[in-house]
Amino acid sequence: MRQPNPEDARAGRSMIPRLSSLARFTFVDVILWALRIGVVFVVVGGTIGTLLKGRYGAAQWFDFLVFGLTIGSVYALIALGYTMVYGVLRLINFAHGDIMMTGAFAGYYVASTFAENGMLDRSPVLAMVIILVVAVATSTTIAVLTERIAYRPFRHVRGFAPLICAIGVSFFLEQTFRGALGASIRAYPDPKWQHEMIDVFGFGVPRVEALVVIAAIVSMIVLYLVVQRTRMGTAMRAVSEDTDAAAMMGIDVNKVVVFTFALGGIMAGIAGVCYAFVFKQVYFFMGFTPGIKAFGAAVLGGIGSVPGAMLGGFFLGLVESIGPALFLDGIGIPAPYQLRDLIAFTLLIMVLIFRPYGILGERMAKKRA
């Protein structure tokens, strides 16, 4: 028998993958590549076009940046709740946006009482702290109750039941608030001090927006420290790594899960108050859209990753705010802000195509699936 020539074998080894990768180049790949090229074309062409047109000055770009950071910080705060629960339970808590709504509603009643008796103008710091505490207490209580009543019985159920249950909880919260408090849209109080401009690098920023961004960043840093530096945070990370092993090491998994939901609830409460003070409207359905966007942000950043959720939230907010003006104006698309969600979700799809595990996500699919 003739011995195979090592030269041939080398050539063969190097030939086979190339041929098979060509053969595997299906029409789906063609479409994906066309999509990538199309997006790059729109982004690059649009940006060049917009900058050449010179329609927006530095002040406008700075405003877009601030608006993006403001809504982005709300997305980031909500996304943290999604990502932590996913990390610990592998559950997408679709009701999380509505938990934000419950906090905003609770804050509304306190805020309007304070607006009526003048406290919101007299001692704004104290008033805001009380509003925040009430909102956080409400959303945390509801988040923890949701876990205890709706999710815990499903914890060891495989399949889609927990997800369907989460969607059910979302409807339940929306419709309960609608039934109890009415379907109309309510306006948050609008004290004057919130509109006063503060100077940032020579540009004016409304105080309330600066406050929201700062509040969001501070809460995120605190949350990060809690997760990284405390015993409970370490337990959380252990459960997220391997529930069974963590239980065997003596970690009380139930306690960790409740703690996770409570942290998510706190972040949702802060998000609710921030959202309501910037956008001034509360109604029973207000949590749905930000909830979906924040879920997108969590996936974008890498679901399960705490810094990823923060980054994803800010990134999504910025793209929504700057994207239409920067990418679409330049290629002459009329009414670009109508396509804001399209840009945001195209971005999400692109990230999932290029990096299915998100910007900061780990390759969980291989390790855990």
Next chain:
Amino acid sequence: MSYIKTWAIATLAVAALTGTSAVQAETKGPVTDPIGVLAIPKGAPIQFGGYWVMSGADSALGIDAKRGVEIAFKDHGGKLLGHPLKINVEDDLCNAEGGQTAATKLAANPNTAIVLGSACSSAATPAAPILWKAGITDIGTADTAPSLTAADRKPEYDGFMRTCYSDIDQGAADAKYVYGTLKAKKIVTIHDGSPYAQQLAMVMGDNFKKMGGTVLSVEAVAPTDVDMHPVLTRIATEKPDVIYAPIFVAAGAQLLRQSKEIPGLAKVPLIGSSGMMAPDMIEAARESIVGFKITYPDVSPEAMGKGYPKLVEEYKKEFGEAPISGYHANAYDAAELAMKGIEKVAKTDASGTTYIGRKALRDALLKITFEGTAGPIKCDAHGQCAQFKPAVYEFTNGDPKTFKIGENPKKIWP
């Protein structure tokens, strides 16, 4: 041969399937009609259908219309040709899916004589063809999109007519106000993608351009958008004299509030339209609503029909509050028109059974003229039965309890 046979059977099968719901010529009692005859036995009620928005943020619009119809029935003693009058109301949610479901339910009732509604063009657009396919005429009470009664509308809309104006007229009037009275030369329009807002913004913009003005851009937002800052910043770079935004409550209140925060837009007036005439608008916008102007049909007693003050009195007596929206008179007139039409074409035999020819009813309705509570009713061939009387209202107070059309907001033009 066998091919021909197969084809013939297939064709017949298809015809049978598609023909089951289609209407056909029918003779019942003394009446023959090309699309069907409704027979109402002695003592049985004459059943009207109604579909309006009965829940959610825009429900004032629908509840107000239903009340108008109820008063019209009461004024008739609750009876027509010896039969009691009955209305079956469906909630259309002010959207296309709701309209489709409502119309399907009403069309499935073989005793539906005529349908009144909707208050939303997005609901009427899919609903009217479903009803007409079942041979049922639909009289709109506040659905004002131009396409519903346009000269080139499709035949499936033949059964639709309305006792409210068309936005063609409102768009023209709004352009006249903005160009002539506000002396604006450059405007930006904003719609929310709904047929009503989109068509009204377009008609207004076209008229504005014809008068010599410039429409700098046509912007759009989603009805659920909350962050209007970026789109408003974009608009600010165009330096418009006026922003015209005929949208609905939620997005409208956000635009109003946020436009005051954008450098360069603080003094640019935002003009809204009929979709924002509701107490909920004040609730959503609060103090920022003071000074906000909306264009609306003139519903002051002087501008309405002779019977209007009496209708308002009855409304207050019956429901314990002033009218909650502006289209109850149009709904009253729609009910009145429907009853006049039925009286005209219905025939009763010796046993007391009343017969109504469905096409005859539609044809008769288009010919009836009378002085309605909202103004004269006279239909053109495409079902447009009322005219627009323009007015502009301005909100004066940020407390939702003070909402009363004529006071807050109060009429400032003409």
